Each structure stands twice: as structure tokens, then as C-alpha cells.
Amino acid sequence: MTTPSAPQGDEGPRWLSDEEQRVWQSYLHGTLLLEDHLDRRLQRDAGMPHIYYALLVHLSQAPDMALRMTELAKGVKITRSRLSHAVARLEASGWVGREECPSDKRGQIARLTESGREKLRASAPDHVSAVRQAIFDRLSPEQVTQLGEIMRVMATGLEPEGTGADLPWRR
């Protein structure tokens, strides 16, 4: 069950094949390089990292441009503590406001401000160009479809419905 050079485990894990190792390395390199690239571009052009931008986009697509903090964390797949930190920074920049949740005194609502909407309008064109140049202009239409399906399979497996899985926004 193990390759000769692989370390021995008690349960004889199935080590990755050479091809799987190459795919895994490419995955790590591609995803790290893309995240770094988008972060740099957004920091330069919009003054914020990619995950902050994703929060503004998510709020802009919500009814009344507002969401409970727990829903926002779930929507963007981050922990509540990371969200709290990010929203505090976005609030300081005037792009997001926080309000008490009317139906739950302990809950909070984050709302995109007019200034936040303006920020999104101003930075969206460059960000979309960056995403397009890095991915959609490089892949064939078949590869775009394949990537979508592969990522859906991965995300669904990591976020099984109706289970007590250890997911970021539950922490």
C-alpha cells in the first residue's frame, strides 16, 4: 500500500501517485499565485485585500444590501473571527455599517453603505479584468465548464449538508 520511498504509517495510507502529486503541486501553485495576484491588484487599485472585496460583493447581492454576520461568514466561507476583523476595517473605511439585528438582540447585521457601493462600482472593472485575464481568457470554454464542475464537487464534499462538519463560519 505504500511506495518504497514513502514514510510508513500505521494504517498504510494510499500515497499519491506521481500524476496525482503533479496535479496537487499545480493546484497549490495555481491557487496561491492567483490569490496573491488578485490581492495585490485589489490592494493597489481599491485599497483592500481580496477577501474584503468579496464581502462587499456578497453584501451588494443581498436583499437591501444587508446580511446577518453569521450569513455573511457562511456566504464567503470564512470564520466569524476573521469576518469580525474584516468588517471592523470595512466599517472604519466607511464602506460597511453594522446594526443590531431586530429579531435577535445578540445578532448583528452588516450593511453596504452608499460609499461602499461607490467603491465597488469604481473597482469592479479592474478586478473583473484581472479575473478574466488570469482564468477565463486562458481556458477553453470546455475547461471553464470542467473547472466549475470540479470545484462544485470539491466544495460539496467539504460542506456536506445537514451534518456537524467543522466549517469556518460555525467557529
Place this chain on the structure above:
Amino acid sequence: MTTPSAPQGDEGPRWLSDEEQRVWQSYLHGTLLLEDHLDRRLQRDAGMPHIYYALLVHLSQAPDMALRMTELAKGVKITRSRLSHAVARLEASGWVGREECPSDKRGQIARLTESGREKLRASAPDHVSAVRQAIFDRLSPEQVTQLGEIMRVMATGLEPEGTGADLPWRR
């Protein structure tokens, strides 16, 4: 060039189609969930985040299990400042040692220690299982091949050879 609801830019960017937006969302969700999952598993089982583990793996595959810091940053696609911080932590844990570079007084070499090799041997089985369960056991062989090719195209585009591109390890 813009969809009705899209913000207007000076240059009329080509907004993402509905399908491209879905693929992009799936990409963000899949990659964030996987990174969180692997980070949590490694933190629990090996006492370090995923990027630290990747540094140990990279050193273990180098000649004499040692690399110049600049080569290590390039190999793992991170900035030099992030690497310095990580290596300082790995050194404090006894898993990596730092030495002066004989050929360059200003350069430094990072070397995997015996304790670092033991740490890798002990934590590899669980990590490989986590990667396999999250990706390779879920995708068909065709999808694995497709993912590798897609990620190679993306990484190559973001890391063009012989250019002055703004890459993490040059900062």
C-alpha cells in the same frame, strides 16, 4: 459591452457571464473550504498550518534537504517576509535550521532537521488522507487530469518566464 445591471467603467470591461460567475463562485468556495480544511487538520494533527507543512515537504525534496531562502520562497510561491516569519517559527519548533550561505554572505540557507524529518514522517499519512478524501477520491480520473491541466495553464500565465512580473518571492 456591459450587462444592464453592471457598473459602468471607462473602458467598458467585459463582465463575466452568468456561467463564468457561477464557475468563479465555485472556485472561490472550493479553494477556501479546502485550504481551511487542510489547515485545521494539520493544526490539529501536526501543530502547524498548511503553508508550514508545505515548506517542510519542499525542503525534504531538495538536495541535502536544504535550500536558499530565496529558492524556498519561489518553490512554495510565497513572499520572502512570509517565509522569514514561517521559518522563524519552524526553527523555534526545531524542525528547520538556518545557516549562512557559503557563496553569498547576505544569503541564508534553510535546512530540514532530523526532528523536522520525523515530524513529516509522523504527519504525512493523515495529511495525504485528507488531500485524497477532499480531491482525488471525489474526482474521476478524467477530472484529475483536467484539473492538473487547468491549474498548469493558470500558474504559467501568472508566472511568465523571463519577465519582470510582480511575483511573491521577488518582494
